Amino acid sequence: MDNRSISENKRFVVGIIAAMMLIVVLFSSFYIAIESGHDCTGEDCPICSCIQQCENTLRSIGSGLSFCHLTFSPVLMLLTLVVLAVPSVQLNTLVSQKVRLNN
Numbered sequence: 738m739d740n741r742s743i744s745e746n747k748r749f750v751v752g753i754i755a756a757m758m759l760i761v762v763l764f765s766s767f768y769i770a771i772e773s774g775h776d777c778t779g780e781d782c783p784i785c786s787c788i789q790q791c792e793n794t795l796r797s798i799g800s801g802l803s804f805c806h807l808t809f810s811p812v813l814m815l816l817t818l819v820v821l822a823v824p825s826v827q828l829n830t831l832v833s834q835k836v837r838l839n840n
Contacts, residue, residue: 758798759810759814761794761798762795762798763810763811763814765792765794765795766791768787768788768791769788769791769792769795772784772787772788773788
């Protein structure tokens with residue numbers, strides 16, 4: 738394997754890790770937002786313990802993440818996907834597919 742393929746593999750792995758981190762942050766924050774008004778059953782409430790685990794995960798992942806960052810992360814994820822998808826889209830027109838036929 739040459740250096741270029743190793744670099745591409747590392748970039749791919751880093752992209753997967755970043756996507757996984759983003760998914761964890763998004764799902765944790767969405768879960769907290771959805772279940773914040775649940776009917777608590779007391780000290781051993783399973784939803785409260787899940788909320789606590791999500792809060793601990795968010796604190797450990799990014800202790801410097803503010804609410805503003807968590808709010809705009811879905812927008813940033815969408816923009817990233819658009820930027821990655823646009824170059825791969827090829828516009829096939831009749832002119833681009835024209836073939837010269839010589840007889």
